[in-house]
Amino acid sequence: MSKGRIARLLCGVAAVTAALGMAASAWAQEKKLKIGVVYDLTGPLAGGGSELQYTGAKIVLDKFVKTGVEGYKIEVIYADAQSKPDVAINEAVRLIEQEKVDMLLGFYSSAQCVPVAARVEQLKKFMWITTCISSAVLENRNLKYVFRAQPSGQQFGLMTMDFISQNAKSKLGKEAKDLRVAIVHEDGAYGVDVAKGNEAGAKKAGFNIVLKEGYAATAPDLSALVTKLKRARPDVVFHTGYNPDITLLLRQAREQGLKFQTLVGHGAGYGVYEKLKEGLGKDVNYFFNADPISIWLTNQGALDAKLPPEIKYIGDEFDKVKPGVAIRSAHVGMAASNTYLFLTDVLPRAIKKYGGIDAEALRKAALDTDIPEGGTMLGFGVKFEGEGKPMAGQNDRAFPVVIQYVDDKSYVVWPKSQAQREAVLPLPAGTTYSNK
Secondary structure (H helix, E strand, O other): OOHHHHHHHHHHHHHHHHHHHHHHHHHHHOOEEEEEEEEOOOOHHHHHHHHHHHHHHHHHHHHHHHHOEOOEEEEEEEEEOOOOHHHHHHHHHHHHHOOOOOEEEEOOOHHHHHHHHHHHHHOOOEEEEOOOOOHHHOOOOOOOOEEEOOOOHHHHHHHHHHHHHHHHHHHHOOOHHHOEEEEEEEOOHHHHHHHHHHHHHHHHHOOEEEEEEEEOOOOOOOHHHHHHHHHHOOOEEEEEOOOOHHHHHHHHHHHHOOOEOEEEEEOHHHHOHHHHHHHHHHHHOOOEEEEOOOOOOOOHHHOOOOHHHHHHHHHHHHHHHOOOOOOOOHHHHHHHHHHHHHHHHHHHHHHHHHOOOOHHHHHHHHHHOOEOOOOOOOOOOEOEOOOOOOOOOEEOOOOOEEEEEEOOEEEEEEOOOOOOOOOOOOOOOOOOOEOO
């Protein structure tokens, strides 16, 4: 064979090899995880915390859209549930069937998560919940493809009762049996679940439950409930609500002269300080709230070393989106931390150990997650209950904390292991609701 023919042959082989290499490279670049993200961007739940959850999740997702994960491109499609369960279901199905997303992430309202989780399970898609704390989302449903890193609503209710129980004698001056408590809540899946925890915790502590009542979060008037509270004369009001129902209840309580020793809220609307203050002004001073800890209040020295820089990044990005906010809501950090957990722990394992991003690979990867306390931005660890367990898909290592708003700052006051300062109990004399 002549040298010319050999040269031409080698050139041809090189060209084919290059073309195949380019094709392989193009195929590799096309590997993609398509995530459908659903939050309430309009309607009452938006201002009650959902829009802040969206912001936290988006900050983290935007970062990974730029970098990808284990060779997979991340593509995100956002949807607005409009604060309506039927819209949430329709959007979830649309994202799966029309947009062809590989999984769903997000969701704020438990009233939406209960039916959406069932529908997603039916469609055999993976669902990663960042909020939706009601136990009803998972309890005794044996869902295979739905996971929640958050603590459950009953944990919230139990935590706040334990907090008051441990402080009843020393700060409120009453034995447990003499402490009068009222449990009021919005009557959706979220409020009902927290109230169950409240009731169980109150009975365990030996408190005198003088009122337990639910109401519609969309009610235009809560004066009748305020009247019942006045007749019940509670020392402590345990309230679970969104917003504007929180504002409505407490404005009408102020108008009717309701007095108590302290008020304890449970996430949702109580986790959005700016909205609380906008609606109630200085009256929010000394209110308590139970939530997963704000990522900006965690003891960063006790966290995995890779997390503090991420927390700073999320805070810096949030400040660009919402400059001048007095207290960064815990909602932002919740969604950011739980989204980061999926993208840095579950997803890489699904790709490397289980060969891809289908629902089965993601499920197996999630069940393998085994993170000790301090391994997430929220301070808690992660281990999910498996198939056949009462709360399959629930993170058993999650826990909330109790914070108190004092002079436009928030402080962790319970449990003692996380506390930044002593709780101010009861409400100081001269404050609007104080019975002193």
